[in-house]
Amino acid sequence: MTLKAALMAIRWDEINPNKGAKLTRPREIYASLQGRKWPRLRPEQNEVLEAWYDRRRESDLVLKQNTGGGKTLTGLLIAQSSLHEGIGPAVFLVPDSFLIQQVVDEANDAKIPVTRDPDAEQFRSSQAILVTTFHKLVNGRSAFGVRGVKKVIPLGVVIVDDAHAALAATNGLFAATVPASCKAFEQLLKLFSAELREQSPKAFAEMEAGDHGAPIRVPTKAVAARTNEIMNIVRPHANDDKIKSLYFSWPFVADSLKFATVTFTSRVVEIKTPCPEVALIPAFRQAKRRVYLTATLEDEGVLVTELDADPGAVRKPITPNQASDLGDRIVLAPLSINPRLADSAILKLARNFADGDRDGDGKTDATPVNVVVLVPGDYAASRWSEIANATLHVADMGPVIERMKKGEHIGLVVLVNKYDGVDLPGDACRLLIIDGIPTPLTPNEQRASAALTGSMYFRAREVQRIEQGMGRGIRDVSDYCAVLILTNEAALTLRDPQLRQFYSPATRAQVELSLQIAEQIDGEGADVIADLLDTFLERKTQWVSKSLEATADVTYDSAGTVTPLAEGRRKAFNLAMAGDADGAVQVLRKAIDTITDPLLKGWHLEELATYEHFVDPTAAQKTQAAARKLNSGVLKPSVAPSRKKVVGPAAQGKAAAEYLGDRYQDARTMELAVASLFDNIAWGVEHGADLAEEQIRLLGLHLGFGSIxxxxxxxxxxxxxxWALTPQQHAVIELKTDVSRSKPVIIKSEAAQLVHSMTWFGKQYPDAGEPTPVLLHPSELLDSAAHVPGGTRVMTKSHLQDLRSDVEAFVKELASSASWADPKAVATGLERNQLTAAQIVPGHSKRIR
Known part of the structure; x- marks a missing residue:
């Protein structure tokens, strides 16, 4: 080959003049990347990267940027800077495999070398960043090594993208789950049957029958006494890679079984430690740098409890100087604007916008847009089925999402239980609809949800999930997306100032601006809401100028939220694992003393009793009894506290007025809250019974009854x-709203539960009159083998709908006259709407056949 030919063969575009210089300042690295898609970094990215560079030697750092603020590129540049500094290898972790390609594409656009292969020489030699899932690194069979089991591959820097979603994934990774199909399930059920039955006879009976029912935790004493038996039962199945929920997680709990929370349902047994033992993955725990990228993680304390991050560093998150690095959004709750809007009107509005028919006259008058609906499960997705162009789950959404991101108009797309980790920039989504809040799935999450429903901690978590969902539609400061919040419960998070505070500052500013505008169309129909959405989507000056003004001076919270409880829980667990149970008790007790919320305090006193059992079993039972007095959702102690009997009102109108007056300051909040009671009673949905029972309890209180x-x-x-309807009248109520059989007649076991409950009432309330047995059930027909108490009444779905209509009419009357705290007006309204003690059961149920 001639010299000229050799020179012609050189690929000049691959030559990097700075390759040997090893620049370390991220902005300089970016400026040196040839062929990058974006000519320069955004100001907010520069601010964050400069602040990181000054603090880069800290082992744990949190970087907070608004959704669409460019977190992914920020994280990639941090990893690249670390590699240039000799801190490698580098891993960029995403919550699920769907997101790997998104990060790879962004890296390719920026000309940052990445690989998806953990065995690639480029990664091992610190020449490229590995992009993989959080699960790939953090699991009991980690390809990067497990302490004492598998050779460790050292890492220099770990970037955790979408830290909130990664933490949600952690819950499953660190809990070993034995499915009912595994032989070990039956053996464990037999091992703890006496304790489970003692904790809840009813839930245990449902579990034995294979029915959906409330989860039951095994008492600490029983777990501690039988750790060897648990080990012998589970270990033979732990190496079966077909049982993935056990195979990848068992190593995390096997050496700490005595502290484990063991929870049963009819489907699985979950074995979970109070905090994850992340030290089992040295590649993660010993990495020189761990950087957590997050947009909506308002409570950074979970990084401490779940991932053992340094509390001091986490309390000082790195943020841009301003929080205005957020795409534009209008956030509306149609049912807050008009509680009487029909579902059909909202569905029609969504379909019209997808079709470009914004005035609803059947003709195209605007550009059709992609409308994306986020739903928590298939039950919620079903009501969109007739108008949706596509209903997608995590496993199958990839191809359609890619088409949308390329600008293709699909129409109305429903995403099932995917509130984070999906980017829908630009025309991929112009109208985002959030139809419900994700429900807890694991046994421990179900227990926590039931125990903490009503606490501000629980509501804060709900707001976080809603905000994660909102973020799907804006991926850039110049992007824009309208957001509709559909359910009454979610609408309350916008309207109630106490709940609104849990949104991040920039989102809160957008919500408050949207609320001001919504107040001006209060009570209007779907057509007026459509006009407002059109004003936003057409980028009319009236909206854009006000929106820019609303967010211009918003700043991030300067301090990360790491509560004494979060820090104390992690310290206590680490001490217990080191053999210092006494130290664990002292640390955690001090942390719990800072809690003011009684439900939350009771929940964590249960955790304290777990450690205390290994120091003083008698004192542990006293702690458990104290926990039980504060929160009825925790374990029963060996000696149960005295039972409080419920007493019916002498004057129902007065009791209801006192309850409503104390609870509600404005009419619209009351209307939304009452409507949400009925929204949360879902028929035929697994895991829905506990929530439904709580709504019936709250409904009774709203109507002035004693209710427990x-x-x-x-x-x-x-x-x-x-329900204590009067001092002498009671309704004994059993719920079977979760029945999903194709022929849901009332079967023998369901009827027997009502019989047992009536017997219970006779023993506990011997001086009361004969109660009315009530069964909430999808059928009013009785199986030939079933026998119910005399006088049993059934409330079916249609009866419950009638009750809802009457309750909402009652509330509407009080709202319109602002008289919900007036005993006389309330009493009159109860009578008029068939809601008095004498009317409510006969008027909204049927004698069983």
Missing amino acids: RPEKEDRDGGPDNL
Whole structure:
């Protein structure tokens, strides 16, 4: 080859003049990347990267940027800078495999070398960043090594993208789950049957029958006494890679079984430690740098409890100087604007915008847009089925999402249980609809949800999930997306100032601006809401100028939220694992003393009792009894506290007025809250019974009755709900709203539960009159083998709908006259709407056949 030919063969575009210089400042690295898609970094990216560079030697750092603020590129540049500095290898972790390609594409656009192969020489030699899932690194069979089991591959820097979603994934990774199909399930059920039955006779009976039911935790004493038996039962199945929920997680709990929370449902047994033992993955725990990228993680304390991050560093998150690095959004809750809007009107509005028919006259008058609907599950997705162009789940959404991101108009797309980790920039999504909040799935999450419903901690988590969902539609400061919040419960998070505070500052500013505009169309129909959405989507000056003004001076919270509880829980677990149970008790007790929320305090006193059992078993039972007094959702102690009997009102109108007056300051909040009670009673949905029972309890209180949940509070065979209608009249209520059989007649076991509950009532309330047995069930027909108590009444779905209509009419009357705190007006309204003690059961149920 001649010299000229050799020179012609050189690929000049691959030559990098700075390759040997090893620039370390991220902005300089970016400026040196030839062929990059974006000519320069955004100001907010520069601010964050400069702040990181000054603090880069800290082992744990949190970087907070608004959704669409360019977090991914920020994280890639941090990894590249670390490699240039000799801190490698570098891993960029995403919550699920769907997101790997998104990060690779962004890296390719920026000309940052990456690989998806953990065995690639480029990664091992610190020449490229590995992009993989959080699960690939953090699991009991980690390809990067497990302490004492598998050779460790050292890492220099770990970037955790979408840290909130990665943490959600962690819950499953660190909990070993034995499915009912595994032989070990039956053996474990037999091992702990006596303790489970003692905790809840009813839930245990449902579990044995294979029915959906409330999860039951095994008492600490029983777990501690039988750790060897648990080990012998589970270990033979732990190496079966077909049982992935056990195969990847068992190593995390096997050496700490005595501290484990063991929770049963009819489907699985979950074995989970109080905090994850991340030290088992040295590649993660010993990495020189761990950087957590997040947009909506308002409570950074979970990084401490779940991933053992340094509390001091986490309390000082790195943020841009301003929080205005956010795409434009209008956030509306149609049911807050008009509680009487029909579902059909909202569905029609969504379909019209997807079709470009914004005035609803059947003709195209605007550019059709992609409308994306986020739903928590298939039950919620079903109501969109007739108008959706596509209903997608995590496993199959990839191809359609890619088409949307390329600008293709699909129409109305429903995403099932995917509230984070999906980027829908630009025309991929112009109208985003959030139809419900994701429900807890694991046994421990179900228990926590039931125990903490009503606490501000629980509501804060709901707001975080909603905000994660909102973020799907804006991926750039110049992007824009309208957001509709559909359910009454979610609408309350916008309207209630106490709940609104849990949104991040920039989102809160957008919500508050949207609320001001919504107030001006209060009570209007879907056509007026459509006009407002059109004003936003057409980028009319009236909206854009006000929106820019609203967010111009918004800043991020300067301090990360790491509560004494979060820090104390992690310290206590680490001490316990090191053999210092006494130290764990002291640390955690001090942290719990800072809690003011009684439900949250009771929940964590249960955790304290777990450690205390190994120091002083008698004191542990006293702690458990104290926990139980504060929160009926925790374990029963060996000696149960005295039971409080419910007493019916002497004057129902007065009792209801006192409850409503204390609870609600404005009419619209009251209307939304009451509507959400009925929204949360879902028929035929697994795991929905506990939430439904809580709504019936709250409904009773709203109507002025004494109302409790004996089975949850005492777990001694009592009914799901007990309404004290008057001092002498009671309704014993059993719920079977989760029945999903194709022929849902009332079967023998369901009828027997009502019989047992009536027997329970006779023992507990011997001086009361004969109660009315009530069954909430999808059928009013009785199986030939089933026998119910005399006088049993059934409330079916249609009866419950009638009750909803009457309750909402009652509330509407009070709202319109602002008289919900007036005993006389409330009493009159109860009578007029068939809601008095004498009317409510006969008027909204049927004698069983």
